[in-house]
Amino acid sequence: xxxxxxxxxxxxxxxxxxxxxxxxxxxxxxxxxxxxxxxxxxxxxxxxxxxxxxxxxxxxxxxxxxxxxxxxxxxxxxxxxxxxxxxxxxxxxxxxxxxxxxxxxxxxxxxxxxxxxxxxxxxxxxxxxxxxxxxxxxxxxxxxxxxxxxxxxxxxxxxxxxxxxxxxxxxxxxxxxxxxxxxxxxxxxxxxxxxxxxxxxxxxxxxxxxxxxxxxxxxxxxxxxxxxxxxxxxxxxxxxxxxxxxxxxxxxxxxxxxxxxxxxxxxxxxxxxxxxxxxxxxxxxxxxxxxxxxxxxxxxxx
Numbered sequence: 001x002x003x004x005x006x007x008x009x010x011x012x013x014x015x016x017x018x019x020x021x022x023x024x025x026x027x028x029x030x031x032x033x034x035x036x037x038x039x040x041x042x043x044x045x046x047x048x049x050x051x052x053x054x055x056x057x058x059x060x061x062x063x064x065x066x067x068x069x070x071x072x073x074x075x076x077x078x079x080x081x082x083x084x085x086x087x088x089x090x091x092x093x094x095x096x097x098x099x100x101x102x103x104x105x106x107x108x109x110x111x112x113x114x115x116x117x118x119x120x121x122x123x124x125x126x127x128x129x130x131x132x133x134x135x136x137x138x139x140x141x142x143x144x145x146x147x148x149x150x151x152x153x154x155x156x157x158x159x160x161x162x163x164x165x166x167x168x169x170x171x172x173x174x175x176x177x178x179x180x181x182x183x184x185x186x187x188x189x190x191x192x193x194x195x196x197x198x199x200x201x202x203x204x205x206x207x208x209x210x211x212x213x214x215x216x217x218x219x220x221x222x223x224x225x226x227x228x229x230x231x232x233x234x235x236x237x238x239x240x241x242x243x244x245x246x247x248x249x250x251x252x253x254x255x256x257x258x259x260x261x262x263x264x265x266x267x268x269x270x271x272x273x274x275x276x277x278x279x280x281x282x283x284x285x286x287x288x289x290x291x292x293x294x295x296x297x298x299x300x301x302x
Contacts, residue, residue, distance in 0.1 A: 005049075006040040012056045013038075026055040075113065082120050091124045098124075112162075114144045119166050126173055135173035142166045151182075154189035158197060164190065164207045168214050180222050187215035205242025209235055213246045216253040225257040232257060248277040252290065259297035267298040275302050 013023050020038070024031040029048065036042035037052075044052065078097060085094035098117055118141035126134035142149050142163055149157075154167060167190055175183040190211055198204050212235030219228035232254035239247035255270035271294035278287035294300040 006038050009052060009056075010038040012053075016056055018056075023052070023055060027051050079116060086120060086123050086127070089127065091128060094120060095124055111144045115141050115162065115166070118144065119162070119169070122166075122169060122173075126169065126176065131173055131176040135170065135177060138166055138170045138173055142170070151186055151189070154186065155192040155196070157193065159193065161203050161207055164203075164211070168210060171214060171218065175218055175221065180218055183218045184215070184222060184224075187211065187218060191215060205238070205244065209239040209242060209244035209246035209250060212238060213250050213253065216250065216257075220253055220256050220260075223260070225260045228253065229257040229261070248274045248281075251277075252293075256293075256297060264298050268294065268300040271298055271300055272302065 013020070016023075018026075020031050020034050024034040027034070027048070028051070033042065034052075037044050037048075078101060082094050082097050085091070085097070098121055101117055118137055122134045122137035122141060125131075125137055139149070145160070145163060146157065151170075157163075159167070167186060171183040171186040171190075174180070174186065194204065194208055194211065198208075212231055216228040216231050216235065219225070219231070232250055235250040236247060236254070238244070239250060251270055252274045255267050255274060258264070258267035258270060271290060275287050275290045275294065278284075278290060291302045294302055
């Protein structure tokens with residue numbers, strides 16, 4: 001693997017038209033050090049390796065296998081596989097993998113991994129209609145990384161992206177349990193947290209649209225469309241800025257708001273845009289659902 005890594009760095013450097021002096025200067029290391037790395041005579045530590053990839057124009061996620069130990073790489077493989085099973089509604093397969101991880105024990109020594117495993121268990125429970133059990137599991141999950149977690153203090157925490165995702169799922173669980181006001185209160189607090197505390201623009205771009213989607217969905221469920229409408233607009237802008245896949249879903253919530261507020265022309269326009277977007281991304285089930293709702297809420301035949 002060392003020789004493969006060395007060749008990769010050298011190939012990427014040449015692909016960018018950089019000399020060893022150029023790349024070494026950008027990365028803040030000696031040219032001699034870079035030469036040894038490229039020849040396989042020296043193994044860079046993770047921080048140097050991440051920096052080299054960054055200066056070559058690549059995020060470290062694209063070359064994660066070089067930055068992980070064998071044990072970490074296996075965890076990443078399992079984590080990715082579980083998420084894929086859940087996304088395809090293969091809940092039994094996901095649960096079997098989770099059972100195996102929990103039985104092994106040593107692979108989930110860190111609180112971060114325990115949080116992940118409990119979160120995925122909560123997703124399975126939520127998707128299989130066990131809403132109260134899911135809620136309890138998500139709360140247990142976030143307390144592994146934030147033991148003092150209190151729903152009333154969400155706006156004051158400094159949160160990781162996965163904690164943000166779990167809080168979204170706590171709110172969704174409340175909504176599925178019929179406690180929509182609790183769901184809205186949690187998402188409002190989470191939005192306030194982002195508005196006041198989030199300094200990580202990458203985190204903001206990836207998770208703020210998800211936050212706005214859920215918040216506006218819950219407001220629509222509570223018939224609070226006037227409150228949801230301006231948030232939809234903010235969510236659309238955030239989605240564009242962060243290249244988020246939540247954009248059509250937020251636009252769909254906006255279409256519902258316009259329809260319920262009597263703005264039928266704008267609602268029809270939004271429904272049509274979302275319908276074509278889902279078709280463009282080859283999501284026929286979503287597109288058909290939009291087609292039905294466009295007729296039901298806005299009297300639009302697509």
